[in-house]
Amino acid sequence: MDAGTIEIVAALICNEKGRVLLVRKRGTTAFMQPGGKREAGENDLAALSREIAEELGCAVVRSSIRPLGKFDAVAANEPGFRVRACLYEVDVTGAIAPSQEIDETIWIDPGAPPDIPLAPLTRDHVLPLAAMRRPGEATS
Template sequence: MADDVPEKVAWVLLRDQRVLVTRNHGREVFYFPGGMREPGESDDQTLVREIDEELQTVIDPGTMVHVGTFEVPPGHSERGPFRMICYTADHEGPLSPAREVEEKAWIGYADRHRVSYVDSLVLIALHERGLLS
């Protein structure tokens, strides 16, 4: 992160033109599963670790495909500007909420009001590509 903008690596799991999102304990807004890099981690290492921690499933890093990188400008997030780097990837195992994740949901484009600002940008992009109903 050469420009010092924090980065989240997120998983975009699509099924039947719906996408998986999660909601943390004590929150009302849903987010794409994933998280911030630990020092020295690559995108694939971050995604594998975060998804195992949040949903108890194993990401196959060899199947990761970059969906897009989405920027949050100043004033659109309580945490300030940041970017979210999104990937699709195959997985093996259950999708069982764990740790800070209270629930998971499958949402469509019409549900974009239920997600954070940056996540809504991803939903719009997926909808424009015909991947989300």
């Protein structure tokens, strides 16, 4: 890992209408993907499952996990740092409720995000990717 780079795992969670779930951590202003740092000995999927359970109170559907790639961006909450995120598209089961360090959750249209502060990773990489992947003709 490079000095000044924070390695994380992040989740792209979309609902049936193609909206993307974002979270805002306590004491911060930027909305971002759920996820976080790996703990010692954790692989990406274990870390992602733990972070989703801790932050949102729901569970990752293991059969739904799809790797989307690695992305680099300026860190939203750590001045002078960058994040390197392994991004996964996942489905979740159970009620989504912010907990632990999460103050707020929001569902947004990735092709027309509202005027809210967005983490650089979310703004520059995740939302454009989600906008290209979302269902074109939702039937629900």
